[in-house]
Amino acid sequence: xxxxxxxxxxxxxRHRPGQFAPELLALGLVAALILRPYLAGLFDDPRVQxxxxxxxxxxxxxxxxxxxxxxxxxxxxxFVSPAxxxxxxxxxxxxxxxxxxxxxxxxPGCECGSVPIAGRLTAQGAAPAAALAFMLxxxxxxxxxxxxxxxxxxxxxxxxxxxxxASFLTAMAVGLLWxxxxxxxxxxxxxxxxxxxxxxxxxxxxxxxHDFLHAGGWLVVGAGAAAALQVFVPRSVLSTVAxxxxxxxxxxxxxxxxxxICSEADAFVAASLTQFSLTARLVFLVVGxxxxxxxxxxxxxxxxxxxxxxFAPLAFVVAVVSALxxxxxxx
Amino acid sequence: xxxMDERTQAVLLLALAAISIRLGxxxxxxxxxxxxLQPALLVAGIALALLGGHGxxxxxxxxxxxxxxxxxxxxxxxxxxxWLLMVPLLALLLIAPPxxxxxxxxxxxxxxxxxxxxxxxxxxxxxEGAVDxxxxxxxxxxxxxxxxxxxxVPVRLxxxxxxxxxxxxxxxxxxxxxxxxxxxAFSVEVVGDAARPPDTWLEVTGRWxxxxxxxxxxxxxxxxxxxxxxxxxxxxxxxxYEY
Numbered sequence: 032x033x034x035x036x037x038x039x040x041x042x043x044x045r046h047r048p049g050q051f052a053p054e055l056l057a058l059g060l061v062a063a064l065i066l067r068p069y070l071a072g073l074f075d076d077p078r079v080q081x082x083x084x085x086x087x088x089x090x091x092x093x094x095x096x097x098x099x100x101x102x103x104x105x106x107x108x109x110f111v112s113p114a115x116x117x118x119x120x121x122x123x124x125x126x127x128x129x130x131x132x133x134x135x136x137x138x139p140g141c142e143c144g145s146v147p148i149a150g151r152l153t154a155q156g157a158a159p160a161a162a163l164a165f166m167l168x169x170x171x172x173x174x175x176x177x178x179x180x181x182x183x184x185x186x187x188x189x190x191x192x193x194x195x196x197a198s199f200l201t202a203m204a205v206g207l208l209w210x211x212x213x214x215x216x217x218x219x220x221x222x223x224x225x226x227x228x229x230x231x232x233x234x235x236x237x238x239x240x241h242d243f244l245h246a247g248g249w250l251v252v253g254a255g256a257a258a259a260l261q262v263f264v265p266r267s268v269l270s271t272v273a274x275x276x277x278x279x280x281x282x283x284x285x286x287x288x289x290x291x292i293c294s295e296a297d298a299f300v301a302a303s304l305t306q307f308s309l310t311a312r313l314v315f316l317v318v319g320x321x322x323x324x325x326x327x328x329x330x331x332x333x334x335x336x337x338x339x340x341x342f343a344p345l346a347f348v349v350a351v352v353s354a355l356x357x358x359x360x361x362x
Numbered sequence: 363x364x365x366m367d368e369r370t371q372a373v374l375l376l377a378l379a380a381i382s383i384r385l386g387x388x389x390x391x392x393x394x395x396x397x398x399l400q401p402a403l404l405v406a407g408i409a410l411a412l413l414g415g416h417g418x419x420x421x422x423x424x425x426x427x428x429x430x431x432x433x434x435x436x437x438x439x440x441x442x443x444x445w446l447l448m449v450p451l452l453a454l455l456l457i458a459p460p461x462x463x464x465x466x467x468x469x470x471x472x473x474x475x476x477x478x479x480x481x482x483x484x485x486x487x488x489x490e491g492a493v494d495x496x497x498x499x500x501x502x503x504x505x506x507x508x509x510x511x512x513x514x515v516p517v518r519l520x521x522x523x524x525x526x527x528x529x530x531x532x533x534x535x536x537x538x539x540x541x542x543x544x545x546x547a548f549s550v551e552v553v554g555d556a557a558r559p560p561d562t563w564l565e566v567t568g569r570w571x572x573x574x575x576x577x578x579x580x581x582x583x584x585x586x587x588x589x590x591x592x593x594x595x596x597x598x599x600x601x602x603y604e605y
Binding site for chain 1: 366367370373377382385393394395402404405406409410416417443444445449450451452455458459463466526538539540541543544561592
């Protein structure tokens with residue numbers, strides 16, 4: 032939205048009023064530092080403090096992964112030509128989607144980083160279904176996440192296997208469904224960077240900076256919402272629903288969406304939800320890296336609202352079904 | 363929200379870089395993340411500083427008002443949503459959120475998190491007459507160790523006070539796997555001490571007492587008990603959480 036309206040405003044008018052924005056911004060930050068002792072009393076409500084602690088920690092924890100993601104996406108934009116991408120990722124989605132899902136297994140990224148990478152891959156000419164399969168697979172089945180799962184569930188290697196299989200199937204199924212039924216117009220693709228004329232490092236830094244500010248802004252939206260839910264809905268409410276299996280599955284699936292825990296940490300949270308059955312917890316682990324409010328916000332930013340509104344429910348349903356089937360089979 | 367021009371982006375990135383580097387180096391970060399993530403945060407801060415510095419140089423070289431052709435223009439402006447990155451920045455500068463405390467403990471309810479009743483090792487050797495135990499370790503041994511390894515052993519626990527309705531308090535501490543968003547509270551009911559103000563950090567030396575009606579090794583709705591022999595107020599530790 033903003034991009035559209037902004038590009039309609041003539042160049043000249045846009046720059047004049049905002050000319051001193053950087054100076055004002057810097058001044059504002061200094062003022063915040065100086066005024067802090069006088070303002071501290073305004074924020075001592077425990078709800079405000081707890082919300083900000085959780086909010087800040089989600090943001091800070093995601094920051095290094097986001098930087099890693101935008102560094103890769105900048106490198107893709109600057110150093111990988113569209114021709115190479117179309118050669119590396121085959122056009123036929125029946126081949127491209129499984130190979131992209133498998134590629135996700137070796138990329139030790141967090142979900143926040145894989146969204147901008149998928150956006151950049153698509154912008155550079157990769158088949159959208161393959162980029163999306165990579166986006167879903169990378170945070171769910173990479174070695175770091177699987178190791179964390181093994182540590183969190185000692186003595187239950189079947190949990191690790193179940194997570195890998197269920198998440199891999201989810202990525203493939205969503206990719207193939209998108210290839211079959213998805214429409215190109217649903218996706219507002221990230222803009223292509225014109226490498227011509229510019230220095231490649233300028234393209235690299237420009238893309239990384241742009242993607243960081245874009246995805247970072249949306250990360251803040253998601254982190255704020257997740258923190259609000261954590262602070263305003265007590266965890267004890269959950270244990271009362273754990274006894275009914277179908278309700279437990281539904282509640283854990285929704286919990287994965289609203290808690291928005293990083294995929295590298297969610298296994299520990301799942302392990303601590305001992306009131307719930309293993310299958311319900313598998314649903315939590317498979318849904319979390321695929322759909323959560325922070326990811327939906329990021330996807331709105333990178334691919335547009337029309338995309339996120341269709342993609343999130345699709346991924347949610349596929350992830351729940353896949354986890355239930357695998358859980359029933361393996362656990 | 364207005365789109366952000368290149369110089370503003372650069373200033374915002376440099377401010378984020380400064381705060382990431384500071385948190386990467388100082389123990390203030392431990393209220394939010396586990397120590398193992400600090401080096402990653404430091405590297406992220408340096409990368410942000412490079413990106414911001416590059417942007418600043420570029421905008422200085424080309425002047426503040428680009429006439430720019432379409433292709434160039436695309437990447438000179440960041441979308442308005444980028445302004446939201448100011449929110450964590452201002453939260454850190456203005457609120458400086460403290461580590462999670464008794465309010466967050468109460469949000470999680472009083473039932474202790476369940477854990478496996480297996481794999482308890484020998485207790486460590488006592489120091490000055492009592493065994494130092496992490497609060498989480500105490501809770502899981504007290505509730506779930508069928509071998510009753512805590513029976514009669516003097517232990518020393520560190521945590522903060524979470525007042526109860528009946529005038530007593532629980533000694534609480536969070537266990538964090540990654541960041542404060544996944545923190546789980548562990549609490550022990552302290553018997554034999556007067557009321558303490560919320561969030562006071564305490565060192566409690568005492569002995570385990572079995573809660574009537576609870577058999578170690580079975581699930582419990584209530585926190586375990588410690589009978590305090592000595593309680594002293596201590597400064598908040600650098601690492602507010604257990605990992």
